[in-house]
Amino acid sequence: MNEKILELLEAKKYSEIGALLKDMNPADAAVMLEELPEQKMPIVFRLLSKELAADTFAYMDGDAQEILVRGFSDKELDEVMEQLFLDDTVDMLEEMPANVVKRVLRHVDADTRKMINQVLNYPKDSAGSIMTMEYVDLKRSMTVEQAFERIRATGVEKETIYTCYVTDSRRKLEGIVTVKDLLLSPKSEVIRNIMETNVKFVSTHTDQELVARELSKYDFLAIPVVDAEERLVGIVTVDDALDVIQEEATEDIEKMAAITPTDRPYMKTSVFETWKKRIPWLLFLMISATFTSGIISSFEDALAASVILTSFIPMLMDTGGNAGSQSSTTVIRGLSLGEIRYGDVLKIVTKESFVSLMCGATLAVANFAKLMLIDRVSLLVAAVVCLTLVVVVLVSNIVGCTLPVLAKRVGFDPAVMASPLITTIVDAVALIIYFNIAKLLLGI
Amino acid sequence: MNEKILELLEAKKYSEIGALLKDMNPADAAVMLEELPEQKMPIVFRLLSKELAADTFAYMDGDAQEILVRGFSDKELDEVMEQLFLDDTVDMLEEMPANVVKRVLRHVDADTRKMINQVLNYPKDSAGSIMTMEYVDLKRSMTVEQAFERIRATGVEKETIYTCYVTDSRRKLEGIVTVKDLLLSPKSEVIRNIMETNVKFVSTHTDQELVARELSKYDFLAIPVVDAEERLVGIVTVDDALDVIQEEATEDIEKMAAITPTDRPYMKTSVFETWKKRIPWLLFLMISATFTSGIISSFEDALAASVILTSFIPMLMDTGGNAGSQSSTTVIRGLSLGEIRYGDVLKIVTKESFVSLMCGATLAVANFAKLMLIDRVSLLVAAVVCLTLVVVVLVSNIVGCTLPVLAKRVGFDPAVMASPLITTIVDAVALIIYFNIAKLLLGI
Numbered sequence: 001m002n003e004k005i006l007e008l009l010e011a012k013k014y015s016e017i018g019a020l021l022k023d024m025n026p027a028d029a030a031v032m033l034e035e036l037p038e039q040k041m042p043i044v045f046r047l048l049s050k051e052l053a054a055d056t057f058a059y060m061d062g063d064a065q066e067i068l069v070r071g072f073s074d075k076e077l078d079e080v081m082e083q084l085f086l087d088d089t090v091d092m093l094e095e096m097p098a099n100v101v102k103r104v105l106r107h108v109d110a111d112t113r114k115m116i117n118q119v120l121n122y123p124k125d126s127a128g129s130i131m132t133m134e135y136v137d138l139k140r141s142m143t144v145e146q147a148f149e150r151i152r153a154t155g156v157e158k159e160t161i162y163t164c165y166v167t168d169s170r171r172k173l174e175g176i177v178t179v180k181d182l183l184l185s186p187k188s189e190v191i192r193n194i195m196e197t198n199v200k201f202v203s204t205h206t207d208q209e210l211v212a213r214e215l216s217k218y219d220f221l222a223i224p225v226v227d228a229e230e231r232l233v234g235i236v237t238v239d240d241a242l243d244v245i246q247e248e249a250t251e252d253i254e255k256m257a258a259i260t261p262t263d264r265p266y267m268k269t270s271v272f273e274t275w276k277k278r279i280p281w282l283l284f285l286m287i288s289a290t291f292t293s294g295i296i297s298s299f300e301d302a303l304a305a306s307v308i309l310t311s312f313i314p315m316l317m318d319t320g321g322n323a324g325s326q327s328s329t330t331v332i333r334g335l336s337l338g339e340i341r342y343g344d345v346l347k348i349v350t351k352e353s354f355v356s357l358m359c360g361a362t363l364a365v366a367n368f369a370k371l372m373l374i375d376r377v378s379l380l381v382a383a384v385v386c387l388t389l390v391v392v393v394l395v396s397n398i399v400g401c402t403l404p405v406l407a408k409r410v411g412f413d414p415a416v417m418a419s420p421l422i423t424t425i426v427d428a429v430a431l432i433i434y435f436n437i438a439k440l441l442l443g444i
Numbered sequence: 445m446n447e448k449i450l451e452l453l454e455a456k457k458y459s460e461i462g463a464l465l466k467d468m469n470p471a472d473a474a475v476m477l478e479e480l481p482e483q484k485m486p487i488v489f490r491l492l493s494k495e496l497a498a499d500t501f502a503y504m505d506g507d508a509q510e511i512l513v514r515g516f517s518d519k520e521l522d523e524v525m526e527q528l529f530l531d532d533t534v535d536m537l538e539e540m541p542a543n544v545v546k547r548v549l550r551h552v553d554a555d556t557r558k559m560i561n562q563v564l565n566y567p568k569d570s571a572g573s574i575m576t577m578e579y580v581d582l583k584r585s586m587t588v589e590q591a592f593e594r595i596r597a598t599g600v601e602k603e604t605i606y607t608c609y610v611t612d613s614r615r616k617l618e619g620i621v622t623v624k625d626l627l628l629s630p631k632s633e634v635i636r637n638i639m640e641t642n643v644k645f646v647s648t649h650t651d652q653e654l655v656a657r658e659l660s661k662y663d664f665l666a667i668p669v670v671d672a673e674e675r676l677v678g679i680v681t682v683d684d685a686l687d688v689i690q691e692e693a694t695e696d697i698e699k700m701a702a703i704t705p706t707d708r709p710y711m712k713t714s715v716f717e718t719w720k721k722r723i724p725w726l727l728f729l730m731i732s733a734t735f736t737s738g739i740i741s742s743f744e745d746a747l748a749a750s751v752i753l754t755s756f757i758p759m760l761m762d763t764g765g766n767a768g769s770q771s772s773t774t775v776i777r778g779l780s781l782g783e784i785r786y787g788d789v790l791k792i793v794t795k796e797s798f799v800s801l802m803c804g805a806t807l808a809v810a811n812f813a814k815l816m817l818i819d820r821v822s823l824l825v826a827a828v829v830c831l832t833l834v835v836v837v838l839v840s841n842i843v844g845c846t847l848p849v850l851a852k853r854v855g856f857d858p859a860v861m862a863s864p865l866i867t868t869i870v871d872a873v874a875l876i877i878y879f880n881i882a883k884l885l886l887g888i
Contacts, residue, residue: 257773329701
């Protein structure tokens with residue numbers, strides 16, 4: 001596709017490009033444009049029909065949008081801004097430098113500017129920051145026919161028309177009514193009688209992850225957002241919830257691998273940015289790991305007496321780390337999906353203790369067989385290694401499952417307590433257990 | 445809430461419970477019922493109004509549904525089955541033992557039974573297995589008014605009415621039209637003129653993850669599913685896509701922590717099941733890790749000559765593992781979101797090389813300072829440790845970023861190539877690098 005467009009562009013066959021683009025889906029057109037060379041992209045963008053251009057613009061990433069906006073004439077900027085939904089405009093502005101933001105804000109009408117500023121002022125990742133103010137509002141005294149008239153009159157500019165919000169004169173949310181309800185009711189029916197009054201809503205400061213979870217739990221197409229006075233100020237639509245869930249999962253996964261999260265896709269992050277995201281954790285974990293050197297040094301005599309003990313250190317540390325990351329990962333994901341609460345901590349520790357004793361025993365048996373039959377070490381050394389294994393797995397699992405819960409309790413993100421940090425803690429603990437058991441059993 | 449209900453139940457105040465439940469949201473009612481003691485739950489379920497009962501049933505988990513179905517009279521089963529959407533029925537049947545499935549299938553009409561069997565036959569996690577067949581279909585020759593009549597006549601039983609599908613006499617998908625389009629068009633307009641003909645669809649065998657990604661990419665409320673002859677057989681709705689995205693993220697996270705994934709939430713998995721999900725990987729990784737013992741043993745002489753070298757083993761192994769898991773995690777997530785493709789492998793390796801050299805250098809400088817100023821080791825030992833650090837981080841990052849891409853290429857799940865496996869590989873590599881650099885620089 002892109003080669004063909006570049007060829008046609010070379011040959012200046014603009015109308016053929018236009019014909020090619022005419023029936024494209026805006027999401028596809030956005031991907032295609034982003035993959036074009038930077039100086040060709042604005043040319044091809046101008047060949048899109050007016051409506052497709054605005055829709056496509058909304059789907060493009062921040063970098064591409066910035067290139068386009070910088071090149072837009074005032075008239076072009078007006079046209080795109082007019083078509084854009086409010087939440088897409090805000091998304092775009094959040095990623096742009098201040099001078100571009102100023103220029104864009106000059107090109108929207110006063111009402112829109114006020115709304116944009118309001119949304120931009122909500123904390124990052126709150127319901128207020130991802131909501132749109134473009135919804136259909138109805139009054140309880142309207143008939144179904146009047147409701148349809150209102151939808152027809154204002155619907156074009158609304159992000160979703162399928163759930164309508166019934167508010168009183170002070171904008172307090174009284175109920176919701178879906179287009180399905182309206183279609184299935186007689187035209188003369190009054191909204192008051194068909195609206196659902198048990199409305200689920202979130203507040204402007206609710207975390208976006210929780211908003212997405214509510215939408216998903218109740219299978220809604222949109223959820224209303226209210227301010228501190230319970231007045232309706234906007235809605236969050238399901239397509240944004242989908243994005244939030246993807247983003248939050250990526251963020252969790254990155255944190256769990258000791259990476260500072262970012263919104264930018266990997267292929268678009270520079271080497272320097274990637275370094276910046278990874279080095280703090282690497283440094284911190286490396287420095288923490290140097291404590292293990294101290295532990296080993298302090299047991300130097302024991303190690304010198306039985307050199308073979310050294311060779312099992314990596315296996316014991318790795319297994320402890322693996323067991324710890326299994327339990328911490330399970331608990332972190334459970335917390336982030338809302339399946340696990342602080343009150344469950346005792347139940348979790350009990351369960352993890354049993355699981356880890358079973359795991360530890362299985363591993364010890366397998367290792368004992370290998371040590372005696374293949375490595376042919378002495379019975380006492382095998383006993384030291386296998387006993388350590390059981391204790392290390394038990395301790396690792398308990399550390400792994402409690403730390404995330406405690407982190408959440410004191411307001412930290414549990415995802416930070418994942419494998420790398422657990423591994424570092426578990427390593428130190430494993431060494432201490434190992435050497436003490438060795439001293440005890442081998443008498444060194 | 446639950447305490448109050450149990451109290452009222454004790455006092456046999458059934459009508460008060462009914463009043464309490466009347467306005468509950470079905471998703472909330474489902475959670476409440478699941479938390480009741482097993483023998484009380486069916487009693488409270490029977491106090492729900494008929495419509496709320498069916499909706500609530502759809503939101504409950506497999507275990508609770510099974511308890512209810514086993515206790516249902518034939519009449520109750522009929523009532524619930526009649527109200528349930530097809531995809532919810534299939535979800536339920538997938539988790540039930542064969543004898544319950546048989547009984548349920550006896551209680552639905554022949555058409556529904558045929559459809560259920562069809563959906564049950566699609567491969568797990570395919571579009572076919574999560575789709576519903578309850579959609580509104582229109583003909584291209586209909587007017588807007590006729591379309592609304594059809595929606596009113598059939599809409600109650602359809603999962604979504606907001607996107608309608610235009611099919612020809614052989615059920616081939618010709619276009620889609622939204623209720624918004626219909627509402628904003630004159631009543632006499634013909635569907636042919638307002639339908640969108642550039643329709644995005646998936647096939648019955650498309651993986652559910654890809655289906656969810658398409659829905660999210662195009663911001664659809666539903667996506668049509670076609671069979672091999674391009675005939676429309678069903679739709680996947682956005683609420684199911686939300687569930688799929690959550691599920692798939694959990695699955696990825698579990699695999700990345702070396703846990704065999706499961707659909708069941710943590711708090712409902714038994715100790716034995718949890719053990720079964722974790723022990724294969726623990727065993728496999730432990731056995732892989734025992735190779736490191738061999739490596740250490742073979743360098744025993746070098747270690748005996750310079751005992752201090754032992755104390756840096758854990759730090760070097762940990763740092764390698766952390767660096768490797770950072771790059772593997774980034775790449776795995778990129779692959780799973782479709783941001784990274786096989787063709788990018790060279791670009792990725794180049795980038796990771798630069799990032800890891802920068803990270804390695806930073807860590808080496810920090811460590812060198814610590815070794816010289818705090819630990820006061822000899823310059824040569826410090827050089828060995830820091831040089832090893834740079835090489836290990838470089839190798840770890842390259843291993844970490846290539847293995848997931850290669851795994852995907854040969855058809856494995858890249859998530860399996862995450863931290864634990866990478867750590868084990870990197871540990872062995874780190875030791876070999878360390879001892880060889882030590883031999884070279886220290887001449888031992």
